[in-house]
Amino acid sequence: MTVKPKHESSSSEEDIPLKATVSNTKASTLKKVKKVRKVAPKKEESSEEEDDEALSKAVKKRKKVRKENASKTKKIKIEDAIDSKVEKTNPDDKSDDSDTFRWWEQEENGDNTVKWVTLRHNGVMFPPEYVPLPSHVKLYYDGKPVDLPPQAEEVAGFFGGLLESDHAKNPVFQKNFFKDFLDVLNENGGTRNNIEIKSFEKCDFTKMFEYYQLQREEKKRLTPQEKKLIKLEKDKLEEPYKFCYLDGRKEQVGNFKLEPPDLFRGRGAHPKTGKLKRRVYPEDIVLNLDKDAPIPVPPAGHKWGEIRHDNTVQWLCMWRENISNSFKYVRLAANSSLKGMSDYKKFEKARELKKYIDLIRAEYTKNLKSKVMLERQISVATYLIDVFALRAGGEKSEDEADTVGCCSLRYEHVTLKPPTTVVFDFLGKDSIRYYQEVEVNKQVFKNLSIFKRPPKQPGHQLFDRLDPSILNKHLQNYMPGLTAKVFRTFNASKTMQDQLDLIPNEGTIAEKLMRYNAANRKVAILCNHQRTVTRGHVTSVQKATEKIEELEWAKIRYKKAILQLDKSQLKKDPNFFREIDDLTNEEQQAIHKRLIEREREKYNKKFIRENDKRKFENEELLPESDLQSWLASVDELEKQYAEELESGIVTVKPALQDVDKLRSQIEKLEQRIATSSLQLKDKEENSTVALSTSKISYIDPRLSVAFCKKYNVPLEKVFTKALREKFQWAIESADANWRFCET
């Protein structure tokens, strides 16, 4: 799992003398960490109340809406209706290439507010209804099988499915799950065989877990044809929801599937993790379509919550979720024109920053010494956002994970080491740790120490005068539309461009690609884009390390062999033999053991496989003696190695009893060691860095397009199919000389 250090704040508080007067920070004005939310007092407490309130509100609204819309709903077969309405420009052409709306070739249209004129779609795809488990699969309580009502069984099953995951071991997750589970159980009349469930500890979900495992395996075992058939079926069901018509053009919908009910999997130390995310019904859903659009037919026996005709937004459907009472949307896919246009605008905005960045940097550097505390804070914050690509850092409520960004940094997140070293250590978005020990501008250092002066202490806001909206308002003074996040985009793309500029236009495609990825990695590190190490990472690193050790061992062994043939070599080239005693006896022994072990395994496997094959083909089986003789040869080798270790004299194949031959073997081994080491290093460095996020969101795609054109690298080597679709606008508009900004 990701590192989540709640490290002690080392209080290395140097009192830095300061010339400029700073407005006094009274303890009373300090924002406390855990600010009591500034919401209406009732909202505070119990989640049941909250849910009830939200529910009844929603119900009222729904009723109102239903009344309003009752007359509107026409029962038309929606698909036909949509298709008949659409005048296709090229009716027979199925290739989506010519279907695509090349908005980037159009005159730029300044109006942002109206997103479409017509919008038609089939609503959202509902998840299947719950299918109760077979009667032999049950939750056990205190050793006894429990008869649960299906609604409660479903919730128990959610937990059962996660049994071996970290979530299920998290006490907060358990507690939240158990409470919601009991609620559902009680709402549905309790257990049906009079077992009273009281304690989580007495619940045994293993039967459920095993059942899901079994199902999964069965699914895997299906023949390719069966799998294909199932997929075909699935595609057919999804088809109507995959596309919508936006201004008459067929466009892909992104998340056309409703989120199924589940246990909420909050990230980091989320207080609500494990709570039941309840099933969403048509009555919960608001549809957004144009006024004349046919209304999709809701599932039988149901009605839509509301029909809206708001062409200033880009969503198709929306509903409120019950975990934090916020909205979820069905929206267009990444390859759609609307998404493409906003993406384009995002990067153009970032490029525009280039025109102002020098001035902004000069000003914040100057204002680091401002007499006004707020200005100092703005300057330091802007500096941190600009130099270290921090996020804005809005305030969070108590029922979310405790994570911070720039403006919400607290005393304990920043450690100062004079003269100018700063250690950042905090949990950012998604509870990803940001840990950096960096050198900062002298005045920034001074200011940070002022921001940390008593009476401030751990828990207090570093920037007590600042929040993202103040900061953003300040930034707008420089450039319209400038906000904190623009700096991240700007610096990421700028970094990428600078890094790509350093790559020589030579070598193989593989080499160029490696360098492209190295540039990408620089950006990812700047943005602190991390990933958890994959399941097999530790073992695979170990394997690779052992492999290198073995190559080293083989190399040393050959060097010894050379000396056995010709002692005078040592004098001629002592450096070459320097490493000859590098491996201790224990290390050699360990290597021997691995090599021997592997040999044995190899023969054992070979024997089994060979006989399996023969059995299948009705041939005579190999006698056990064959295996024994193979293994005997391994025993022989083992003995040989042991003797070598004892005597220090190595035995090499007769063919290699020659100094020159040995030398050329050694050279080959050295090559292999070099490549393997490089690969290992790459693997290690990449194990915690996620390259994809910056590629998808921060690096102007035109940089990659220009790189590919200029360096003759096929585009599909750097952009997956999905990315090529998403960035079609960039692919078609950037040439080999395109620049993000002048350097």
Added chain:
DNA sequence: AGCCTGACTTAGGATGCCAACA
């Protein structure tokens, strides 16, 4: 003027698939 909601982008983990490899 601050607060909160709504709508949008950005994010890492889970899952599924395919190709490289033994």
Added chain:
DNA sequence: TGTTGGCATCCTAAGTCAGGCT
């Protein structure tokens, strides 16, 4: 010829930020 590891895709959580409301 099955395994495995790496990558693409799917999924949805978690941010940012504007604007409307009190």
